[in-house]
Amino acid sequence: MNITCKNCHQTFKGHYCSNCGQTAETHPINLHFLWHDIQHGLFHFDNGITYTAKQLFTRPGHSIREFIEGKRVKHFKPISLVVVLATAYIALIHLFHIDVFVKTEQNSIPNYHIDIDQLKEWMISHFAWITLAFIPLHTIGTAICFRKQGYNFIEYFVLNTYKASQKLYVAILFIPILYHFSGTPSIDKVTKTLMLIDFVLYFWTNVQFFNYLSKTKTFLLTLLTHLIFWFIVFLIAICALLIIDKV
Template sequence: MNTTCKNCHQTYTGHYCNNCGQPAETHKINIHYLWHDIQHGLLHFDKGIAYTAKQLFTRPGHSIREFIEGKRVRHFKPISLVMVLATAYIALIHILDIEMFVKTKEAVDTNPNINIEKLGDWLSSHFAWITLVFIPLHTIGTAICFRKQGYNFIEYLVLNTYKASQKLYISILLIPLFYYYSGTTTILTITKIVMLIDFILYFWTNEQFFNQLSKTKTFFLTLLTHLIFWFIFFTIIVIGVFSFGGI
């Protein structure tokens, strides 16, 4: 049966217009339509965020490799996912007024050039952007350490973007603990635990993604990747502090 597209007026057969992709069946705009649009278009609860979260915590490396190779319909797009999760995380931090840094006189007096409270507030308010900046820094390390595995820089960027999403999922799940221990020394311990979990997930993802390598080689290359990341990160911090005369 021929159908005339309501969008571009192309005549076609099937469920979608072969010229512009418009669905043959359009629904009346009502409450059901709005709810359907929220689920499918904005948050993709039915398949995007939920499906990607399941994949990232059951078979992360395999699913990311499949995404890079073209299996992308059910996945939430990597950059969009990071931004949605980072926005949700920072919104919860602000709404619950969680202090991610210990505010003590000793912390302020440690270095007169660095205001810890101001630094903490700045890091919290720019968390989404910081998360995005960290991704290419990790990607530089990944591209150096795994340069012989046949992927380009952008593909490694996608890999590390999904890894960042893993960390954000964990951070959001730990919001109740952050809230309970807000502004105390215990929150630093929780942060260190998150970093350890992050490294374990990072290695697990690499072990699946680079499944042609031995686990031992993947572990040491993953460790080297982190060392390169921290070297670049602290180099940027030092340059920033000296360039702008402190925070």
């Protein structure tokens, strides 16, 4: 049966207009429409975030490789997912007044005129941007260590963006534990546990993504990737401290 598109008036057959892409069936504007719009347009909970979360914790490397190769309809877009999860994480941190740093009597960084409390507050308030900024730094290490595997820098960037989302999912799940140990010396152990979990997930994802490499080689390259990342972060931190101290 021929259908006339209500958006561009093109005549077509099927579920979507061949000219503008609008669906053949348009629902009336009511509460059901608004709820579906919130789900689909803002959060895409119906088959975006939940589907991507399931994939990232059941077959992460395979699903990311399929996304890069073109299987993208059901996935939540990588950068948008990081922003949504990072925002949700910080919202929970503020809501429950969680201090993810160990409380100390030291007010400034030795040899630098930098207030530690102000630095902590800045890091928390800019968490989403810091998370996004870390992705290309991780990608530099990935592109160096896995340079012979046939992917370009942007494809490695997508890989690491989904890894960042994976990390944020875990961090959100750890909110009750972070709340329990907020500001105590034990929060440092929780942070280190999260870092270990992150590394295991990175390794597991790489094993599946680079499924033609041996696990031993993948482990060594994953470890080297992290060392390169932390070396770059260290250099940036030193440069930032020097610049701030001179201002």
